[in-house]
Amino acid sequence: MKITVRLFAFFREGRFIEEQLEYPDRTTVAGVINDLGIDINAVGVTMISSRHCPLDAELRDGDQLGIFPMIGGG
Amino acid sequence: MSDKIFRVNMTTLTTCVEEVPANWAGHGGRGLTSTIVTAEVPPTCHPLGPNNKLIIAPGLLSGTPAANSGRLSFGGKSPLTGTIKESNAGGTAAQLMARCGCKALILEGRPAGNTWYSLAVSPKGVTINVETELIGKGNFEVVSTVTGRIAKKHALISIGQTGEMRMAAANISVKDSEGHLRSAGRGGLGAVMGSKRVKFITIDPQDGKVAIADPEKFKAANKIFTKALTSHPISQGLGQYGTNVLVNIINEAGGLPTKNFTAGQFAGHDKISGETMYDRIMERGGKPKHGCHPGCVIQCSQIYNDLKGQYKTSGFEYESIWAMGADCCVDNLDHIAEADSLMDDLGLDSIETSVAMGVAMEGGLLEFGDGEGILRILKEEVAKGTGLGRIIGGGAGLVGKTFGVARVPVVKNQAIPAYDPRAIKGIGITYATSTMGADHTMGYAIATNILKVGGSVDPLAKEGQVELSRNLQIATAAIDSTGMCLFIAFAALDDATCLPALIDLINARFGINLTGDDVVNLGKYILKTERAFNEAAGFTRTDDRLPEFFEYEPLAPHNMVWDFTGEEIDSFWDF
Missing domain, CATH: 3.60.9.10 (Aldehyde ferredoxin oxidoreductase, N-terminal domain)
Structure with a gap:
């Protein structure tokens, strides 16, 4: 299945901003994070199609996955 | 002394x-x-x-x-x-x-x-x-x-x-x-x-110094407090990208008010994001980290240079960049930086003025996205105090009345800042009930709704939002009394050593014995004192409401409206 992955803040360094990637069915959010070599302990927020999701959420074909470190401001 | x-x-x-x-x-x-x-x-x-x-x-x-x-x-x-x-x-x-x-x-x-x-x-x-x-x-x-x-x-x-x-x-x-x-x-x-x-x-303090009742206790507490601040990952992110790191996450969540609050996502978001700003600061020899006062260990401010590498602005904040950027559809960070500098020089609130520009754009004064037009109006109208300039400088509410616009994002006539309350409902409760008019800093529900700091509340659901905003507003009123930057709250929400160390600092400074309960009671006292002033000035519970358009205009991409009843909002004050 095709997943659009969007990375933010320092997760972009040495990787990419946005790419369409191919994953097997039932891949989880954590699976994508591990595949990209991102330290899962540094992940603050994940969203599928603009909704927050848990790390064990299973992705579906066409999903847009956003991966953020812990960030704040205001 | x-x-x-x-x-x-x-x-x-x-x-x-x-x-x-x-x-x-x-x-x-x-x-x-x-x-x-x-x-x-x-x-x-x-x-x-x-x-x-x-x-x-x-x-x-x-x-x-x-x-x-x-x-x-x-x-x-x-x-x-x-x-x-x-x-x-x-x-x-x-x-x-x-x-x-x-x-x-x-x-x-x-x-x-x-x-x-x-x-x-x-x-x-x-x-x-x-x-x-x-x-x-x-x-x-x-x-x-x-x-x-x-x-x-x-x-x-x-x-x-x-x-x-x-x-x-x-x-x-x-x-x-x-x-x-x-x-x-x-x-x-x-x-x-x-x-x-x-x-x-x-x-000029001359040789004046602040007396500290118990210097040893103070020093020990400051060490713990400082460590809690510097070791929190959000503090570290603020040092690199500044508060503008928020553009992309609020956009991703569908809550970035765009084109005078008609959409929740801005196509040009990455052109004005903290990530882009960081790259540009580094390319132009600016400084990504900078403290607004001596003793700041978070350093969310920065020095942003122009194309020639000359100083343009500092303290280039998410709120200002969102307001002049997404809300006015300007995706040129240099135009936004120039506007930020002009507003600093003229002495204008960059949220109020920029939201006023967005309302004026809807009223037909300028096309959305016209960054150069905004700069011209700031220089030729506002700076000179022309009739138009004084209307813009009178804020978003005055601009809405003057241009006959119904979509005017204000509460108690103060412009709503950088988070749409339809997609991030907790912050809407803060906008509605704050004693100051719409102000995100009064009870920053974004932390829990979007950033998942200090717990997690679904931003699109009503459950838990009134209580969340109440607790945050009480804590904020107390923090605002200490002289502390509000960004200590991220560490305070997550690190159990932070708040006790802050209370120890106050106790060591004055030789007193405040407890956590005393601090909560201080926050409650401040909110109730401020509300009593407002009531005596003529404000009622019907002023604790968001503008009507939030109730009948669904916001993309979630297509949500603001759906709290008056009674639900009023329950904020049950404490």
Whole structure:
């Protein structure tokens, strides 16, 4: 299945901003994070199609996955 | 030295130094400004008349070595909202005022003639001087001229031309360590200072120091507190990307108000994001990390240079970038930086003014996305005080009325900042119930709704939002009394050592024994005191509502409306 992955803040360094990637069915959010070599302990927020999701959420074909470190401001 | 109240009467042009009344002694910052405003300002007075007062108070810990304790509170009745107002800023003034032994400066009355003045604060008290050279000048010239006049280290508080013209979006600026500006932005207190014909205030602490009752205990607590701040991952992210790191996450969540609050996502988001800003700062030889006051260990500010590598602006915040960016559909970061610099010089709240521009764009004044048009209006209309310029400087509500626009994002006439309440419902409760009008900093529900700091509440659901906003607003009112930057809250929400260390710092400073419950009660007292002022000024629960369009215009991409009932909102005050 095709997943659009969007990375933010320092997760972009040495990787990419946005790419369409191919994953097997039932891949989880954590699976994508591990595949990209991102330290899962540094992940603050994940969203599928603009909704927050848990790390064990299973992705579906066409999903847009956003991966953020812990960030704040205001 | 023991702290005193410094009072300046601009009607009689006299000053005095007074003992601190017993019931003011435990207060600082916002708690003190709101206490004094409630005690001394008639709630029904005209904000620009002789009976309003401008109160300036350092926090309880300002002037000590406590990390991040350099915020200065400004209070009074707001010309923008008609409510009580507290707005705070960094810079060096809080620390030097505390070192003067000045617990609060009360600026009251109004001179009869057209003469302008400056004030000089020292440990001996305040002197009033006639000012001519800097009248009609912007904040940058005030900083450079006053720095030339006073050779020794001093702090400076000033207003730009818009404060002199008493525009309701006028702010008060405070010089930072490098001669740049930090601003108490919201609510038009610059116009109150202008109404009293005070252009600027200098502060010279001479050899004054802040006494600490138990220095050893203070030092130990500060070590724990500082470690909690510096080790929190959000503090580290703030140092790299600044507050503007939020553009992309709020856009991703569908809550980035775009094109005058008609969409929740902006196509140009990555062109104005914190990530892009960081790359540009590095390319142009700027500084990604910069503290707004000495002792800040988070350093969310930055130095942003122009294309030629020359200084353009600092303290380039998410709120300003969102407002001039997504809300006005401007995706050119250099245009936004230029506007930010102009607003700093003119002394304008960058949220109010930019949201006003967005409403004016909807009213047909400019096309959305016309960054150059915005710069022209700031330079040729607002700076010169033309009719149009004064309307823009009067804020989003005035612009909406003038241009016949129904979609006007204000609460109590203050512009709604950078989070759409339809997609992030917790912040909507804060906008509705805040004693200050729409203000995200009063109860930052974004932390829990979006950033997942201090727990997790679904941003699109109503459950838990009223309680969340209540708890945050109580805690914020207490933090705003300490002189602490609000960004300590991220560590405080996640790290169990942070808040006890902060309370230990206050106890060691004054030789007292506050508990966590005392701090919560302080927050509750402040909110109730402010609300009582507003009620006496004529505000009712029906003013605690969001603009109607949020109820009938669904916001993409989630297609949600604002659906809290009045009763649900009013339950905020059940404490």
